[in-house]
Amino acid sequence: MSVAPKYDVFQAIADPTRRKLLQILSKKEMPIAEISKYFPMSRTAISKHLFILSEAHLVKAEKKGREKRFTLHVEPLMELTDWLSYFDQFWDNKLDKLKYLVEKKED
């Protein structure tokens, strides 16, 4: 029986360090030591954040020699997309959201 994961996607992305981790892993897969160089905290702290991200299935780890390489997995973000889509109907002017997005793209 699979244990209900302690951390869901909403919690996982609530922390700015973890969001930065996802950004960094989106560039390439990396072991913890390399990842840690991007952060002003210990490898242990990073390791814990990666654990939380893997509980939410946003990253997967693979042991390679003494390293443990982490890769990004975006699929669970779909839950967020779903959740957000419900609120599309509540934009005052239905075109507002689209306009906003188009303006962003032009930057």
Next chain:
Amino acid sequence: MSVAPKYDVFQAIADPTRRKLLQILSKKEMPIAEISKYFPMSRTAISKHLFILSEAHLVKAEKKGREKRFTLHVEPLMELTDWLSYFDQFWDNKLDKLKYLVEKKED
């Protein structure tokens, strides 16, 4: 000078009670006492959650007599949409996400 709000959107939606609050307020505006009926906790607790949501600008309050009516404001959710859109490029098969969404719609 505007003080940086303590709670951002990511934190605000991390809590399931607060997500439910947004859902409920999407149906109609409501005062705290009425909102509280939907939750197994005190008005005080709900009041605190609503404070956090208003810090993140996801709800706005208006005093009406002795009541304080809360309304949903979806605009800050755009930050989430933005953040999510960055990860669109990391679906293994670019069509996977679209397929997933279409299947959802058919339910």
Next chain:
DNA sequence: ATTATATACAACCATTTGGTTTACAGTCAA
């Protein structure tokens, strides 16, 4: 064989979070 590197694990800590209860102040209704 020795040393350095990569990670894991445990213990610990301060702060934040999510809730409670109690008391209070404003507003409405009888």
Next chain:
DNA sequence: TTGACTGTAAACCAAATGGTTGTATATAAT
């Protein structure tokens, strides 16, 4: 005017969160 109702504020609490340091183990390099 008395009483009920609405919301806020303060004090308190247990548990979770985000970090630390120290130690241990496995792997790699010299």
